[in-house]
Amino acid sequence: MANPSASNNYFDFFGLQQQFDLDLSALDQAYLAIQKEVHPDRHARGSDSEQRIAMQMATYANAAFQTLKNPIQRGLYICQLHGVDANLETNTAMPAAFLMKQMEWRESLEEQEDDLMALEALSEEVEGSKAETIIELTQAIDGAKNYERAAELLRGLLFVDKFAQELDDAIASLV
Secondary structure (H helix, E strand, O other): OOOOOOOOOHHHHHOOOOOOOOOHHHHHHHHHHHHHHOHHHOOOOOOOOHHHHHHHHHHHHHHHHHHHHHHHHHHHHHHHHOOOOOOOOOOOOOOOHHHHHHHHHHHHHHHHHOOOHHHHHHHHHHHHHHHHHHHHHHHHHHHHOHHHHHHHHHHHHHHHHHHHHHHHHHHHHHH
């Protein structure tokens, strides 16, 4: 059994090409194959060292899988691999147009909190914005290799994703 620390990164660990536009079914297959090999139950009769390594591998595989399957986490991870920290805790500066759109969405949510059709329409708009940002991220990371731009886009996508969750919760409360 291999040691997880021998892998340079999560992409290498799963045998996947490092890119934002990831084949999620290939990720699923690689994850399941590794989990099948390293699942702690499979090594229950092994030495303490073998059991410990199996647990470390399973834990590493879970962390790697969760990171790579989520587009925001995957993007942040790729930026990090290239020495770019998105500074999520300290850098909250956003373009004025982005902030205006966020304010507009929040006002719509507050004004139409009891109107299911209006909230569903707003949800479609927000999901469209997320999809456009994902396309821009793919171009910034996989195309231009512009990790600074990707970090900016990811900071914005985090805001949009959080708002989308709040909107989903509001819709769920009406259904």
